[in-house]
Amino acid sequence: MTTEPAHDPRPTFVRALDQAGKQVAAVRPDxxxxxxxxxxxxxxxLLGHVxxxxxKLARVGTGGDARGVPDVIDxxxxxGWASAFARARGEVERVWADDGQLDRMVELPWATLPGRDVLEAYTHEFTVHSWDLAYATRRLAELDPELAGQALEAFSKFAPPEARSEQGGPFSPVVPVPDDADVYTRLAAYLGRRP
Incomplete structure (x- = not known):
């Protein structure tokens, strides 16, 4: 009996970073x-948060504590945002290049997970924040729908609507959208954004 090799989330993570990097680079000072x-x-x-x-991802990848990094870099x-993103991305890719990172347990402020699950979670976060930037700057046509579909599927598993409250938390209650809404609109609405 042969076993399937474990899934490597890095190629999809790179696609999400490519997309986020394009959105960051497109932002004008005005x-x-x-x-x-x-x-x-x-x-x-939002750029500072991204x-x-x-x-944070580079720090936890080296065994550090992400809580020591502010939620927003200023x-x-x-x-200079495109350069700041590129430098930070380079460090993340260097830290996570070793295959051994994928099976190492990584401590995050909200969970302890195998590295591969950490990269998948952050793939979805970068996908959502790419939409946030694209929506704010009216560049929605440039987004990869496959990434949004994967994020929507993942969030529906670990952020079910019944686990949310009006009092806050990372996700607001689901916002209704038409059944024929595109996948990014459905993703944003599922996370409580008002597209």
Whole structure:
């Protein structure tokens, strides 16, 4: 009997980072104060959060504590976000290049998971934040629907609507959308955003 090799989430993770990187690079300085679907973030703060997530992912990949990284990186020049993202991404890819990382248990602020599950979770986070940026800057046509479909399937398993409340948390109650809405609109609405 042969066993299937364990799934390597890195190729899909790279696609999600490619998409997020394109969205980050497309943001113009005059768009930084625009509103986003994330209630707590304007475009600048959302960029700072996306870069922060990369720093957190690099830190946990080396056994560090992500809680030592602020949720939003600031102090980046208006035209420096693409470079900040690229530098942080390079560090993440270096840290996670070793195949052994995928089976190592990684401690996150919200769970302890095998590395492969961590990368899958962050693939979905970058997919959602790509939509947030695209929505805020009106660049929705540039998004990969396959990534959204995978994220929607994953979130439906670990963030069911009945586990949410009006009092907050990472996901608001599901927002109704038409049955024929595109997959990114359905994903955003499932997470409580109002597309």
């Amino acid at each position: 768009e930084l104060t625009g509103r986003t679907p994330c209630a707590d973030y304007d475009v600048r703060a 870069v922060s997530v990369l720093h 102090g980046v020049a208006d035209d």
